[in-house]
Amino acid sequence: MKTPVNETDFQDLNLIKRGKVRDIYDLGDNLLMVATDRISAFDVIMPDPIPDKGIILTQISLYWFEIMKPIIENHVVSADVNEYPSVCQPYAETLRERSMLVKKTTPLPIECVVRGYISGSGWKSYQESGSVCGIALDPGLQESDKLPEPIFTPSTKEELGAHDINIDFEETVNRIGIDHASKVRDLSLAIYKKGAAIAKEKQIIIADTKFEFGLVGDDIILIDEVLTPDSSRFWPKETYQPGGAQQSFDKQYVRDHLIAINYNRQPPGPVLPADIISNTRKKYLEALTQLTGDSHGLK
Numbered sequence: 001m002k003t004p005v006n007e008t009d010f011q012d013l014n015l016i017k018r019g020k021v022r023d024i025y026d027l028g029d030n031l032l033m034v035a036t037d038r039i040s041a042f043d044v045i046m047p048d049p050i051p052d053k054g055i056i057l058t059q060i061s062l063y064w065f066e067i068m069k070p071i072i073e074n075h076v077v078s079a080d081v082n083e084y085p086s087v088c089q090p091y092a093e094t095l096r097e098r099s100m101l102v103k104k105t106t107p108l109p110i111e112c113v114v115r116g117y118i119s120g121s122g123w124k125s126y127q128e129s130g131s132v133c134g135i136a137l138d139p140g141l142q143e144s145d146k147l148p149e150p151i152f153t154p155s156t157k158e159e160l161g162a163h164d165i166n167i168d169f170e171e172t173v174n175r176i177g178i179d180h181a182s183k184v185r186d187l188s189l190a191i192y193k194k195g196a197a198i199a200k201e202k203q204i205i206i207a208d209t210k211f212e213f214g215l216v217g218d219d220i221i222l223i224d225e226v227l228t229p230d231s232s233r234f235w236p237k238e239t240y241q242p243g244g245a246q247q248s249f250d251k252q253y254v255r256d257h258l259i260a261i262n263y264n265r266q267p268p269g270p271v272l273p274a275d276i277i278s279n280t281r282k283k284y285l286e287a288l289t290q291l292t293g294d295s296h297g298l299k
Contacts, residue, residue, distance in 0.1 A: 001281075001298070004037045004049040005098065010091050020045055021054065021230060027085055027101070030077055034099045035225075039280070041254045043163060046269040050277055052298050054098040056284045057228045062100070063292045064195060064226040071190050074222040075102040075214065097296060105214025105223055108176050111157050111164055112184050114192040116150040117207035119143065119233060119246070121166060134168030144207070144235075144242045150192055152185045155210075183220055184213050195227045202290050204249070205240055207233035229287045249287040253279045 007018070013025040013032065020040040025032040035054035039046050058079070065074040078084065078101045081092045088095060115122050115132065122132045123143050131137060133153035141147075154172045155164040172181045188211050196206045209232035212224040225231050234249035257276045263269075289295045 001051050002055070004051040005034075005054060005094060006036060006038060006049040008034050008036065008091075008094065010088075012087055012090070021057065027087070029104070031102050031104055032084070032088065032095075032099060033102050034095065036098075039251060039254060041251055041258055041269070042263075042265040044265065044267050044269045046254065046272055048272040048277055050281050050284065052281060053284055055296065055298065056288045057225060057230055058098050058100065059294075059296055060228045060288055060291060061225045065222065067198065068191050068194065068222065068226065071194065072187055072222050073219070074226075075100075075105060075224075077101040077103060102223070103214075103216060103221070105216050105221060107157075107212060107214045107223060108180060108184065108220075109157050110167070110172055110175060110184075111155045112188040112211040112213060113153045113155055113166075113208065114150050114188050114211070115153055115208040116147060116192065116196055117205070117233075117235075118145050118147060119207050122153060122208065125166065133166050134170070142243045144240075144244065144246050146242070150189055150196075152188055154185075157212075180220065184211075187211075187213070187220070187222075191222070191226070199227075199234075199291060200237060203237040204287065204290055205235040205237050205246075207235055207246070209233075229284055234287055249283045251280065253283070 008023045010025065015023060016026045017024040021035055021038050023034045023036060035058045037049035037051055037053045039050045039053060062079055065076050081095050084101055118126055118141050125132045126137055126141060130139060132151065135151050135153065153166060155166045158164050169181065191211060192209055199206045206227060209227055211222065211226065213220050214223040229250035235246040239247050253276050254272065261270065285295065285298055
């Protein structure tokens with residue numbers, strides 16, 4: 001286990017954004033994206049990090065970025081710290097395995113969500129209206145049921161601390177135009193289907209996920225993270241049983257703990273007990289090892 005990184009503060013670099021998990025620095029030609037060990041639940045960042053979480057997320061994303069190249073190019077320039085600009089080298093040990101040098105893009109202002117199973121806000125919407133993001137679904141579905149075909153259910157991309165809002169395809173077209181909306185819908189479904197099929201062979205169900213895309217000139221490329229336990233619902237295939245919530249490879253221990261202590265879902269988040277931190281780290285590491293076959297020296 002490496003020393004947790006809750007926040008970076010690289011004095012010689014230009015910090016332009018601190019998200020729920022990632023700190024992003026402007027290096028001129030490119031951006032430096034650093035995945036910290038911060039964890040959020042109910043859109044609130046917890047005070048305690050999950051050791052190695054940023055390394056795990058980065059390595060899972062790199063695994064998928066490479067696999068998805070036949071479908072779409074991505075923003076990764078390099079993930080080898082030795083290839084980063086000299087201004088980064090004083091921070092090499094912190095950056096190693098948890099960072100990427102990435103292309104600057106104009107991010108599209110929507111979250112591209114794909115659901116292969118009915119869960120979370122999709123399940124809530126289905127219970128209320130029989131549909132998700134304007135897509136009517138068959139009656140009689142149970143929570144966590146597999147859908148006949150994956151569906152594209154985009155959302156807005158809100159500022160830190162605010163909830164994203166589910167939108168239909170028509171609203172997506174209003175926001176980014178028909179060409180871009182059609183393209184990211186088709187790309188999202190293709191990436192999800194390929195990723196879900198590979199994960200299933202490794203005993204992981206990817207129930208749903210979200211992608212982000214950016215423009216480089218007229219080209220759409222895949223950015224941010226891809227098919228990680230933070231951007232997706234990962235369920236163990238061996239325990240999958242529709243009809244209720246599922247076990248997962250992500251923040252389940254954190255969410256369950258917060259619900260058990262009647263946390264009011266407002267900042268600041270409460271201190272997390274050691275066993276919650278340990279169990280959550282273990283789940284993230286399981287996801288990495290099961291998917292990629294490589295624990296990257298983490299135990």
